[in-house]
Every structure is written in C-alpha cells, then in structure tokens.
Ligand code: C2E
C-alpha cells in the first residue's frame with residue numbers, strides 16, 4: 001500500500017471518530033499489508049518463488065498435451081503461500097511486472113530443460129495479469145526473452161483474463177495481434193466469471209477458451225449444460241479450442257466427451273506439481 005493510501009485510511013478513521021481499538025486493528029492490517037509488500041519485494045530479489053505445473057489433458061485419449069505454470073511463494077517465515085494471497089498485492093503495487101518476467105523466464109527455461117533432458121517438447125501456458133500485459137515493455141521483453149533463450153514462441157501460450165480485453169482494449173488488441181504474429185498462442189482464462197461476453201471472440205485473436213471451474217461444476221443443471229454447450233459450439237465455429245477447468249470427477253470427464261470438449265485440467269488428472277514430479281507424471285503417461 002502506498003503511503004498516500006495509508007494517510008487516507010488514517011484520515012478517514014479520524015474523520016469517523018471511531019473508537020480507539022478499531023483504529024488499532026486497522027493500523028495492524030495496514031502494517032501487515034505493508035510488510036507483505038516489502039516481503040514480496042525482497043522475495044523477488046531472493047528468488048523465493050517456484051513454479052508448479054498442471055497437465056493440460058486431451059479429453060479423448062488422456063494424453064498430456066501441455067501444462068499450465070502456476071506460481072508458489074516459499075515465504076521465509078510463513079511457509080508456502082498460494083498465489084491468490086499475493087498476486088493481487090503484486091498487481092496493485094506494480095511488482096507483478098518484475099514477478100511476471102521471472103515467471104516467463106523460469107517457465108521457458110524449464111520447457112527447454114525438459115526438451116534437452118527428456119526429449120519432451122511440451123507447450124507451456126503462462127498466466128499474464130492485465131497490468132503486466134498492458135505494460136509498455138511487455139512485448140519487447142517477451143521478444144528479448146525468446147532471443148536470449150533461443151526459445152520457439154509457438155511453444156508458449158499466454159493466458160489472459162477478460163480484463164485484458166476490457167482495459168484500453170485498442171492497445172491490448174494490437175499487443176495481442178503482435179504476440180500472435182510471433183507464433184505465441186493465446187488463451188482466454190476464467191471464462192464464465194465476469195462478463196464472459198462471446199463478442200470478445202470476434203474482436204480478439206484468441207486460440208483457446210478456458211471454461212472456469214464454477215461453470216463446469218454446474219454441468220448437471222439444465223441451464224448450466226445449455227451454457228456450456230452453447231459456448232463450445234460457438235467457439236468451435238470460430239476455430240477456438242476449449243479447455244474445461246477444475247475437472248475432478250469421472251462423470252465430468254464423460255460429460256466432456258459427450259459435448260466434444262477437447263481438453264481439460266483438474267485434480268482428476270493431477271494437481272499442479274513441482275517440475276520434477278510433473279515430468280515424472282508425463283514420462284509415466286508416455287510409458288503406459
Ligand atoms: P487460474 O489461472 O484460474 O488457475 C487455476 C487454479 O485452479 C489453480 O490455482 C489450480 O491449482 C486450481 N485448480 C486446478 N484444477 C483444480 C481442480 O480440479 N479443483 C480445484 N478446486 N482447483 C483446481 P492456484 O495455483 O492456486 O492459482 C490461483 C490463481 O492465481 C490462478 O488462477 C491465477 O489467476 C493466479 N496465478 C497463478 N500463477 C500465476 C502467475 O504466474 N501469474 C499470474 N499473473 N497469476 C497467477
């Protein structure tokens with residue numbers, strides 16, 4: 001939190017003439033927030049982060065066709081912190097730009113390592129937050145990273161949420177087109193939360209639509225199923241592939257087969273895993 005924000009909080013508190021202990025509690029909260037931001041800053045410097053990898057699976061065959069890279073934070077005193085607890089802070093403080101660059105470089109090096117060591121040349125999906133995507137250096141940095149690591153852009157998929165399509169969409173639209181012309185593919189993440197307008201698909205160059213877990217959980221209800229099927233049909237007509245997120249049960253997988261959904265992710269196949277465990281899973285699945 002910025003100092004100005006803190007001052008505003010405190011001013012608001014004084015103005016409201018709240019009882020003393022409430023102000024104390026608020027100060028406590030602000031302090032935690034500030035501390036976590038400082039920790040985040042030093043965490044980036046000290047490389048306290050790790051990527052976990054979750055398989056992206058072909059519905060029809062069970063084959064692992066790629067993976068999503070998901071960040072974890074090994075905090076020196078608090079232990080393992082999941083992304084939902086620090087990504088929003090990283091976004092608000094602008095630290096997401098640095099952190100996001102680390103994620104890209106780490107994921108790309110991991111992909112190259114798997115290729116070199118195991119001959120496994122899997123596409124990787126990386127989450128890019130709206131703030132990072134809209135940053136003026138994003139495209140240049142991406143190009144530089146490809147060059148530095150001699151990485152084939154067509155092995156990278158970038159996952160964005162619809163906020164990227166909402167904010168200043170002309171800038172973001174041209175960046176999307178530019179990264180697509182490098183050979184990078186794009187996924188629209190969390191579809192089914194927020195506005196989820198199918199109209200985006202007409203305007204923005206998207207290769208893959210990821211249907212959110214909350215939508216997939218509702219497949220048994222009549223409306224839920226109608227929505228899922230309509231999205232799939234529409235996407236297919238636009239040459240867009242579908243990934244169903246958060247698949248945990250065999251029943252859900254059977255359903256995906258019946259509606260011609262081509263990919264899924266979810267605990268049914270595997271939770272996100274550290275790199276070493278992930279590549280073991282891939283090798284096991286190849287030997288089956
Ligand atoms: P997301 O991109 O929607 O990622 C999917 C989340 O669902 C992951 O949570 C994953 O572990 C979880 N998940 C996968 N399959 C299942 C399932 O079958 N059941 C359930 N209950 N959950 C499942 P995770 O790893 O905690 O990440 C949460 C969010 O944090 C991500 O949501 C993404 O928005 C953000 N995030 C993670 N890594 C990064 C990153 O490197 N950069 C940015 N900008 N955001 C990230």
Ligand code: CA
Pocket residue numbers: 068127159189
């Ligand atoms: Ca994602």
Ligand code: CA
Pocket residue numbers: 189190210212245
């Ligand atoms: Ca998602």
Ligand code: CA
Pocket residue numbers: 190
């Ligand atoms: Ca999500």
